[in-house]
Amino acid sequence: MARLAGATPVILPTSISDNFLLKPESLASVITEKSRLLILCSPSNPTGSVYPKELLEEIAAIVKKYPRLLVLSDEIYEHIIYHPAKHTSFAALPGMYDRTLTVNGFSKAFAMTGWRLGYLAAPKHFVSACGKIQSQAQLTRDPKFVFTSLIQQHCTRKCPIHW
Numbered sequence: 001m002a003r004l005a006g007a008t009p010v011i012l013p014t015s016i017s018d019n020f021l022l023k024p025e026s027l028a029s030v031i032t033e034k035s036r037l038l039i040l041c042s043p044s045n046p047t048g049s050v051y052p053k054e055l056l057e058e059i060a061a062i063v064k065k066y067p068r069l070l071v072l073s074d075e076i077y078e079h080i081i082y083h084p085a086k087h088t089s090f091a092a093l094p095g096m097y098d099r100t101l102t103v104n105g106f107s108k109a110f111a112m113t114g115w116r117l118g119y120l121a122a123p124k125h126f127v128s129a130c131g132k133i134q135s136q137a138q139l140t141r142d143p144k145f146v147f148t149s150l151i152q153q154h155c156t157r158k159c160p161i162h163w
């Protein structure tokens, strides 16, 4: 996907000795002024690692130094988590809301695998831009698109949706 967008992906290796968590110093060593998107996944698939809040704060401090860098935070496993781990939403950290695109979905927490029903939470200008692309990409009969279309119809008619 990064290559399709004309970007060069930089994969940062993690290790079992660090619980497969990104080390802030490794991140700092590869980020440049040209970096545009940091992709985080916590709780993570496939490692199951959960980023502690303190580590995310260290990552946020690095992100702050690069004003053109955004963060895509995949939090689809936020409810599949076991004590004592705690989920922290990256966008909730001070100063990070404006920089973060949070992606989530229903397939894990609500056992709706196959529905391909996901959502994006981000500042309105990012969501509007993504909406423009998605509105031109409904090329399949995928249930996600059918469901999205249902939601759009409900929103247009201003009907409440009861989950």
Ligand SMILES: Cc1ncc(COP(=O)(O)O)c(C=O)c1O
Pocket (backbone or CB within 6 Å): 041, 044, 045, 074, 076, 105, 106, 107, 108, 113, 114, 116, 117, 118
């Ligand atoms: C980390 C992560 N994000 C997103 C998804 C996408 O889930 P789905 O396509 O079922 O909505 C998956 C699916 O395995 C995943 O592991």
